[in-house]
Amino acid sequence: MRKILSVLLVSLLIFFFAACGSEKNISQESGEESTDTSEGQTNESENLENPDIPEEQGTKVLVAYFSATNTTQGIAEHIANGLSADIYEIVPEEPYTDADLNYNDNNSRTTIEMNDPNARPAISGSIENMEEYDVLFIGFPIWWGEAPRIVSTFMESYDFSGKTIVPFCTSGGSGMGSSAANLEQLTSGAQWLAGQRLNGSDSQDTVMEWVNGLGLDFGE
Template identity: 55%
Template sequence: MKKFAALLLTLLMAVSLMACAGNKETAETSPVDTENSISEEASEQENSTDEPISEEMPEQESNTDVFVPEETENETEEESSDVLVAYFSATNTTEGVAEVISDATGADLYEIVPEDPYTDADLDYSNDNSRSTIEMNDPSARPAISGSVENMERYRVVFLGYPIWWGEAPRIVSTFVESYDFSGKTVVPFCTSGGSGIGSSAANLEQLTSGGEWLEGTRLSGDSSHAEIVEWVNSFGLAEVSAE
């Protein structure tokens, strides 16, 4: 009986020890501990992960220090012509000659445009009451001009063209020459007409100005060839002229 009791006690103790061992194993692998383990592992991975390196871009040089040369006033004037062809043309005949001179010399071109344009009736020379007749009979008449020559002071040579009305330059050309200072300039007059020469028209215009050197002018017709006009311009030796 004692042996049986001792054997039973031994079995109970063995079962108890086995139960304790099982509980301990279960406790060591409980879900809570597993989550903690995963959380700690993730935390370690996060801590061990290198943070992205912020690469600083090299500072670019400012463009404010870049020197951009500005065009000077002298350079601008050098690029511009110092020869001017100014003309009045009521019927476009004088305009054609003026354009040839401008093209041949590279001169600037300026048209003397009346503020009140001339009509065909105004140019009726046979009508004593036409505008042109009234103006030419009045030496003090000064028809107004629309616009003006910019930077007139920069020109050293001025070719001045006009038609012949009653043996004279139209009064609007008198308005033009009285509007500018020709000191230090060379003026080369030329006219167009059906047959009349330049006569005293240029000399009369010169009397309206002060200063400037007026050269002897000539008559050029609308039929004058390019070569004839260039030959005349070349005779003064005042500007570079293209023979083409």
């Protein structure tokens, strides 16, 4: 009888330890599965936040201008505001005085400069990131039927390869004439669009009507 009870007791102990071991294995496997799922969710979150897709860059526009009497400046600001573009003023190292701008004086500074095709007045400052721009609007007044020589200085100071250049001018009555074509000869590798003479009194709506009619894609 004792032998039978001993055998039963041993059997119960073996069954008990086997059951405990089985529960421990299930708990470990469940923990491993939970860890794997957590890592998967983390990776998916990182992929959503940092998708391997390059951002599309919009057309970047610069409006550069020279304006001795602030007339051309107003037009340049209309374009820059209408396109949310960057703007740059071409500032001479030696500012022009009223006497310099006297076209009735054969000895005035501007008369001497415009009679010399090789004159290149110095510019104060420069554009450090010209390569970033896709489209350049270049504005200037008409002096003696041409763009001021300081605009020639500007056009010869940068590489405009691959860019689209749009000239515009202001004047007391004369048109753009050959001014844009002569500036184009100072550059290479750029696409020049037909220029436009604008009045200093033109509203932004009037100026932007011309800009929007150029057929350029300014979308971001």
